[in-house]
Amino acid sequence: xxxxxxxxxxxGILLTGHSQKYTLQEGxxxxxxxxxxEDIKAxxxxxxxxxxxxxxxxxxxxxxxxxxxxxxxxxxHFNEKYMESDQYPNATFAGTxxxxxxxxxxxxxxxxxxKLTIHGVTQEVTVPGTxxxxxxLVVMKAAFTVKLEDYRIKRPQLLWxxxxxxxxxxxxxxxxxxx
Amino acid sequence: xxxxxxxxxYVMMLSTLAVAQDDLLRELQASAPAAKQPVLGTFKGxxxxxxxxxxxxxxxxxxxxxxxRFGTLNSGGYFLWGLDEANIxxxxxxxxxxxxxxxxxxxxxxxxxxGYAKYRLLRQHTDGTPLSLTMQGTAAYQASYSREFEQSxxxxxxxxxxxxxxxxxxxxxxxxxxxxxxxxxxxxxxxAVNTLxxxxxxxxxxxxxxxxxxxxxxxxxxxxxxxxxxxSVGIGxxxxxxxxxxxxxxxxxxxxxxxxxIAETDGSISNGDIRFGFNIARTFQLSKxxx
Numbered sequence: 001x002x003x004x005x006x007x008x009x010x011x012g013i014l015l016t017g018h019s020q021k022y023t024l025q026e027g028x029x030x031x032x033x034x035x036x037x038e039d040i041k042a043x044x045x046x047x048x049x050x051x052x053x054x055x056x057x058x059x060x061x062x063x064x065x066x067x068x069x070x071x072x073x074x075x076x077h078f079n080e081k082y083m084e085s086d087q088y089p090n091a092t093f094a095g096t097x098x099x100x101x102x103x104x105x106x107x108x109x110x111x112x113x114x115k116l117t118i119h120g121v122t123q124e125v126t127v128p129g130t131x132x133x134x135x136x137l138v139v140m141k142a143a144f145t146v147k148l149e150d151y152r153i154k155r156p157q158l159l160w161x162x163x164x165x166x167x168x169x170x171x172x173x174x175x176x177x178x179x
Numbered sequence: 180x181x182x183x184x185x186x187x188x189y190v191m192m193l194s195t196l197a198v199a200q201d202d203l204l205r206e207l208q209a210s211a212p213a214a215k216q217p218v219l220g221t222f223k224g225x226x227x228x229x230x231x232x233x234x235x236x237x238x239x240x241x242x243x244x245x246x247x248r249f250g251t252l253n254s255g256g257y258f259l260w261g262l263d264e265a266n267i268x269x270x271x272x273x274x275x276x277x278x279x280x281x282x283x284x285x286x287x288x289x290x291x292x293x294g295y296a297k298y299r300l301l302r303q304h305t306d307g308t309p310l311s312l313t314m315q316g317t318a319a320y321q322a323s324y325s326r327e328f329e330q331s332x333x334x335x336x337x338x339x340x341x342x343x344x345x346x347x348x349x350x351x352x353x354x355x356x357x358x359x360x361x362x363x364x365x366x367x368x369x370x371a372v373n374t375l376x377x378x379x380x381x382x383x384x385x386x387x388x389x390x391x392x393x394x395x396x397x398x399x400x401x402x403x404x405x406x407x408x409x410x411s412v413g414i415g416x417x418x419x420x421x422x423x424x425x426x427x428x429x430x431x432x433x434x435x436x437x438x439x440x441i442a443e444t445d446g447s448i449s450n451g452d453i454r455f456g457f458n459i460a461r462t463f464q465l466s467k468x469x470x
Contacts, residue, residue, distance in 0.1 A: 072237035
């Protein structure tokens, strides 16, 4: 009995204590939306992320005001009128990645399930993507669609028709082992 | 006894596993403190009502501004309560950098040409700089003066203004103080000083995400007692639609350059010398910024 419990305890330590965490080396979030007058595109490289290889948990923080637009006026409108980034400074994701075979290192399709929070609204999402091990780095890529309505982001009316009902988001992250 | 302890430990470990994904986010939040972000939109436009706001044009942006003041509301129905009279300033502002803006304009009031530069010294940041500070300097040439006094030199028709614009945005309320100096090379010494100091105050209340209310006041500090002019007062309603900002205005000033509205506002509020007017600003992005 005692032996059994000791084994169980050891596996428990392995599962929780021995986490192999990865932290972001470089990453980029981009969104794109096709609209009547002109397409909208913005890039954000000032993101932070953590990934736990032991259980597949992943966390991501995206400072909304750090999205860079071609047009600064559009950037101001994005923050001031639509994302209200002074009130909701960050978009976050907390979830778990599953479907990766750690015995191989090639790019494999994976699925991330978890909570996506944008504009103060949290939704359960399932995001398809890929994961690969390259030179000791975990490389994650994902592309998905965000419906503005789901996150209570108002769509502009009147003369300003530049924002569509949904935006395509692409993610490209490189994570290195945490020292 | 020992076994129970081990079981308890094991259960604890499993439970930490279950909440680990939220913990990871919390850990990340703790390790990466909120980034300082510039506070945007202290004022919607580069003008509050008549005077400059702390805002500057962004790099590569050209702003075309049409400012219009009608006659006074108390001029009666014959003049359609002022709408028969039109005073206009056409202006162009260009953002050389995100901090430096240069502009010029021409006003029908006193046939005035004005050129100015505006430099943003400080920008309010979340969890950082508490205030925005922009310096503004204007030189203006009053063509009507040269005509009226033919012996005068062009120097006499010049006036200058310097302003320190200090502002802070508190959520949906913004406040600005503007210590100002207006220097006129030539004035009637019986009634006016060459170098006038004034303190301006302006405010904005954001009502909805596209609509806000503005108010502005300039108090002259060292003008002569028998000076016939008044302190400038203005209220405005801002409507923003995409690349345009529309400002509907009520003010006792006729001019849209510093000398005319800070030093030479001719309308008396108590007499009801209030003019309706508007500012329309259209922004053009001339150069795009690469990533």
